[in-house]
Amino acid sequence: MKARVVDETILEILDAHLTGRKSPEQTVKRSYERIKAHGDPAVFISLRDEADALADAKALASRDPRTMPLFGVPVAVKDNIDVAGLPTTAACPAFAYDPAVDATAVARLRAAGAIVIGKTNLDQFATGLVGVRSPYGVPRNPHRADLIPGGSSSGSATAVAAGLVPFSLGTDTAGSGRVPAGLNNIVGLKPSLGLVSTSGVVPACRSLDCVSIFALTADDAHLVLSVIAGHDVSDCYSRRMRVAPLSPLPPALKVAVPRVEDRKFFGDKQSEASFTAAIDLACKLGISVTDIDFSPFVEAAQLLYEGPWVAERYAAVGEFISAHPNETHPVTREIILGGAKPRAVDAFRAFYRLAALREKAYRAMSGFDALMIPTTPAAYTVEQVQADPIQLNSNLGIYTNFVNLLDLCGLAVPIAIPSDRTPYGVTFLAPSGEDAFLASIGRAIHAETGLPLGALGTAAPSPVPLHAKPARDEIAIAVVGAHLSGMPLNGELKAMGGRFLEAAKTAKKYRLYALAGTVPPKPGMLKTSDGATIELEIWAMPPGGFGRFVAGIPAPLSIGTIELADGRSVQGFLVEASAAAGARDISEFGSWRKFMSQAMALA
Numbered sequence: 001m002k003a004r005v006v007d008e009t010i011l012e013i014l015d016a017h018l019t020g021r022k023s024p025e026q027t028v029k030r031s032y033e034r035i036k037a038h039g040d041p042a043v044f045i046s047l048r049d050e051a052d053a054l055a056d057a058k059a060l061a062s063r064d065p066r067t068m069p070l071f072g073v074p075v076a077v078k079d080n081i082d083v084a085g086l087p088t089t090a091a092c093p094a095f096a097y098d099p100a101v102d103a104t105a106v107a108r109l110r111a112a113g114a115i116v117i118g119k120t121n122l123d124q125f126a127t128g129l130v131g132v133r134s135p136y137g138v139p140r141n142p143h144r145a146d147l148i149p150g151g152s153s154s155g156s157a158t159a160v161a162a163g164l165v166p167f168s169l170g171t172d173t174a175g176s177g178r179v180p181a182g183l184n185n186i187v188g189l190k191p192s193l194g195l196v197s198t199s200g201v202v203p204a205c206r207s208l209d210c211v212s213i214f215a216l217t218a219d220d221a222h223l224v225l226s227v228i229a230g231h232d233v234s235d236c237y238s239r240r241m242r243v244a245p246l247s248p249l250p251p252a253l254k255v256a257v258p259r260v261e262d263r264k265f266f267g268d269k270q271s272e273a274s275f276t277a278a279i280d281l282a283c284k285l286g287i288s289v290t291d292i293d294f295s296p297f298v299e300a301a302q303l304l305y306e307g308p309w310v311a312e313r314y315a316a317v318g319e320f321i322s323a324h325p326n327e328t329h330p331v332t333r334e335i336i337l338g339g340a341k342p343r344a345v346d347a348f349r350a351f352y353r354l355a356a357l358r359e360k361a362y363r364a365m366s367g368f369d370a371l372m373i374p375t376t377p378a379a380y381t382v383e384q385v386q387a388d389p390i391q392l393n394s395n396l397g398i399y400t401n402f403v404n405l406l407d408l409c410g411l412a413v414p415i416a417i418p419s420d421r422t423p424y425g426v427t428f429l430a431p432s433g434e435d436a437f438l439a440s441i442g443r444a445i446h447a448e449t450g451l452p453l454g455a456l457g458t459a460a461p462s463p464v465p466l467h468a469k470p471a472r473d474e475i476a477i478a479v480v481g482a483h484l485s486g487m488p489l490n491g492e493l494k495a496m497g498g499r500f501l502e503a504a505k506t507a508k509k510y511r512l513y514a515l516a517g518t519v520p521p522k523p524g525m526l527k528t529s530d531g532a533t534i535e536l537e538i539w540a541m542p543p544g545g546f547g548r549f550v551a552g553i554p555a556p557l558s559i560g561t562i563e564l565a566d567g568r569s570v571q572g573f574l575v576e577a578s579a580a581a582g583a584r585d586i587s588e589f590g591s592w593r594k595f596m597s598q599a600m601a602l603a
Contacts, residue, residue: 008453009461010073010166010220017072018065024057024072028115031074034164035117042137043155043164045079046086047118056115068113069227075109076159076168079119080126081211082106082200086116090202091124091134094327095320103200104235105169105211105228112227117165120155124332125317126171126204128152129179129396130385133329138382141183142455144421146381150180150396153212157184160214161454167215167224173204174304175400177212178412182375182425186454187442188412189213189221192432193404194239196225197232205304205312207237208404216453218413218442219464222246225435242497242542244436245471249444250500250537252486252593253287255428256368258294266395268378274424275374278415281448282372288486290368296360301401303354305335305394308347309405314339331389358406362431366491370434370441373399375412375425403429411438413446437499440466468502470540476501477546478562478572480512480536481523481592488520492552496545501538507563508533512592513575513583515556521599523592524557524575524583535591536562538570 007016007027016022032050035043057072065071077083080090082099083106089096102110110116123133131154132138139154141147142162149158153170157180160168170177172190181188189212196211203209211228215221225243232238257279265272279289303309313336321328321336365371377398385392403410412427426445428438447463470476477498482489485500509531513524525534541549550559556579562572589595 006458008163008166008456008458009216010070010223011464012461013073013166014071024060024115025054027072028053028057028074028117031117031165034162038162038164040140040158042121042134042139043159043162044076044118045089045091045121045136045155048086048116053115053117060113063113065113069223070109071113073114073167074117074165075114076117076120076156076165077106078122078153078156078168078170080122080171080202081169083116083119086119088119088202090126090317091122091136092328093135094324095317099200101200104197104232106200108228108230120153120159120168122154123152123176124329125202125313125336126152126173126176127313127332127335128393129175129400130380130389130393131180132382132385133332135329143185143417143423146383147422148183148380148382148385150183150376152176153180153214157181157186157188157214160184160186160216163454163456167213167220170212170214171201171204172210172212173208173404175397175403177210177214178375178400178410178427179396181214181412182427183379183423184454185414185417185423185425185451187215187218187221187414187446189215189225189435189439190403190410190412191225191229191435192239192241192409193407194237195229195241195243195435197230197235197238199232199235203316205309206316207312208309210404217460217463218411218439218446219246221411222436222439241433244497244499246436246443246466247440247499248466248468248502249285249440250369250485251286251503252484253441254368254486255282255287255289256292256365256371257289258373259291262294262298264377264398265374266378270418270420270422271374271376271378271424274416274418275426278372278426281415281445285444285448289372292364292368296357296364297402297406298398300354300357300361300405301398303350304397304401304405307350308342309350310335310339311342311347312339354405361406365431369430370438371429372426373429375399375427379422399427407432409433409435409438411442413442414451415445415449417451434494437494468538470501474540474542475546476538476540476570477549477559478504478536478538478570480525480534480573482520484537484593487593492549493539493541496549497542498539498545498549501540503535503537505565506534506536507565509563510534511580511585511587512589513580514586514595515575515579515583521596522557523586523595524579525573526575526577526580532587533565533590534587535593536572
């Protein structure tokens with residue numbers, strides 16, 4: 001393989017800075033050169049003075065780059081997120097103000113060595129999925145000039161796709177961090193609610209808002225998430241959550257997709273074919289794909305704008321719009337002022353309905369590792385959206401509007417760029433807290449596509465190999481039975497923060513038994529003098545999760561030291577000798593998975 005001669009991704013730029021191949025000043029200067037060459041004034045609402053940004057980069061020379069995970073990496077910030085020294089407009093000049101301090105997410109980026117380049121364009125007040133509702137113009141989609149850029153984070157997405165910056169911050173309430181990613185052939189990471197502080201963000205629906213991340217790869221997006229995540233006392237919606245390291249994919253990954261009758265593409269045959277191709281791609285990677293009832297998700301999506309949550313948008317900026325009707329976008333004004341109509345009783349009825357839909361949705365997802373859906377059902381041109389602004393925007397939200405309402409995290413990844421040059425992507429969803437797991441899936445799927453980075457025409461770098469070792473704040477545990485990936489109790493591991501490390505085998509010192517009367521069926525592994533080699537999986541868990549997990553293990557199972565075939569030792573499941581007496585010895589199968597496969601085939 002030829003050595004790459006460009007540094008486009010965050011990880012490549014960091015390597016160039018750490019090895020001295022390039023300085024942060026050179027990297028920042030390149031961003032400004034590309035912005036000028038790109039020639040689209042609608043991408044940025046405001047740019048920092050180049051000399052100031054270069055001064056920040058030069059100042060890094062006195063810092064240890066090993067302590068700054070984004071050392072000298074340029075970033076663009078959506079203009080509803082505060083950056084000290086630049087006005088915040090939310091794409092409404094009359095609303096503009098000068099923040100005294102950075103938003104928490106921006107402050108954390110700067111502390112990690114990132115260099116803010118400027119503030120990007122958006123659908124006014126982050127209301128829209130199209131990217132055309134701004135007095136500052138419509139950012140040009142770098143793949144097709146007639147295609148919408150997607151919104152509301154239009155400028156942030158196009159800046160990354162065009163290579164002006166390697167990553168950017170957006171926001172996501174109804175899909176604004178995913179739809180633009182899908183339409184620009186980049187990655188869009190929508191974190192779990194409360195994982196990233198929204199302090200210093202102009203609210204849309206404050207209880208649902210997320211700061212999102214656009215990047216060229218899932219690895220880059222995960223790195224940024226690890227920097228900006230963390231509890232923030234200044235944000236009452238902030239939650240104490242952990243960002244786990246990236247992991248290899250477990251061997252029995254199960255992904256759900258909407259059943260055929262629930263899939264909507266609004267006549268876009270290319271999008272329909274691309275989603276079928278995405279399913280085929282997942283199957284090629286050994287992922288099991290199953291159709292599920294998607295109707296609870298669709299109904300939940302309708303609640304966001306057709307229910308009382310639009311009142312939350314009115315609570316944020318409705319009074320300002322009422323006082324400045326001629327200085328706001330007409331479509332935005334119509335939507336937000338409509339939020340004054342719902343009554344309190346409407347809100348409570350919607351809360352009750354959402355709770356019921358959440359229960360149905362989680363039941364539909366149970367037993368699966370993730371849900372894969374189209375990021376957008378169709379792609380539209382700027383002309384089409386301007387002719388029918390409400391309905392086409394509504395169409396774009398069918399696969400996005402429910403996500404924050406149902407407290408899911410999401411990752412949008414590229415899948416294809418057909419012959420008409422319209423990018424297409426899918427989004428992986430999972431319950432709150434599984435952000436890193438989704439990034440692990442996304443990196444594998446994205447690598448398999450062989451797509452170029454963004455609109456750069458540059459081949460994507462090979463994903464960084466993942467080491468099958470627990471992090472410093474994790475404990476390794478071996479599982480041999482119902483907690484294996486794809487088995488009934490695997491969700492217990494993941495709920496405690498577990499992540500897959502590797503498949504392995506024991507030393508030839510163990511026997512495996514099918515224990516009687518266990519629900520769900522479980523095996524027991526016992527160390528003996530005439531043992532066999534048994535297949536197992538090694539997972540990593542944070543100490544707190546490990547403690548809770550071990551405390552819940554029922555007798556006659558227990559945790560002990562297991563010797564592996566390669567000479568290592570790991571903590572894992574063993575069984576009391578008394579429980580093995582009289583139980584069926586299934587060691588000949590070599591694994592619980594193989595035994596259960598045969599048992600199911602004979603049932």
